[in-house]
Amino acid sequence: MDTITVRTNSRVEFVEISGPVRKWLKGQGVESGVLTLYVPHTTAGITINEHADPDVVRDLTMELNKVIPFDDNYRHLEGNAAAHIKSSLIGASTQVIVAGGDLVLGTWQGIFFAEFDGPRTRKVHLQLTSA
Ligand code: ZN
Numbered sequence: 001m002d003t004i005t006v007r008t009n010s011r012v013e014f015v016e017i018s019g020p021v022r023k024w025l026k027g028q029g030v031e032s033g034v035l036t037l038y039v040p041h042t043t044a045g046i047t048i049n050e051h052a053d054p055d056v057v058r059d060l061t062m063e064l065n066k067v068i069p070f071d072d073n074y075r076h077l078e079g080n081a082a083a084h085i086k087s088s089l090i091g092a093s094t095q096v097i098v099a100g101g102d103l104v105l106g107t108w109q110g111i112f113f114a115e116f117d118g119p120r121t122r123k124v125h126l127q128l129t130s131a
Helices: 018-026 055-067 081-090
Strands: 002-007 013-016 033-038 044-050 093-099 109-115 121-130
Touching: 002 018, 013 055, 018 033, 018 109, 018 121, 044 055, 044 081, 044 093, 081 109, 109 121
Parallel strands: none
Antiparallel strands: 002 121, 013 109, 033 093, 033 121, 044 109
16 A cells, blocks of 8 residues: 645645556556555545536535535534535545556546645555556
């Protein structure tokens, strides 16, 4: 397992990490397999969505903030209940097929680290299974 670091700058933010993940993958010397990306945090997540138009993740952010308000008489006393809920909705892991030594992503797809309680320095664990 390897780990990449992601620095976030906002409370809620989608940070595209396809570039650093591809760079890491090139160094692995694996042509074919499956890459698992896992976020070891309870107030963040990871997802694949459109990277061509930055308004897609802006809209995603806006709607998540509407559906899960920051304050709603939550019982969790730490003050970040909304971030925990968003984390579970988006999920803590994703997988991408590796072929020809590269990620198999659609033209419009990017891998996004999803920050819900930033800004912070975060981790994404990477585990490559050769096939
Ligand atoms: Zn909490």
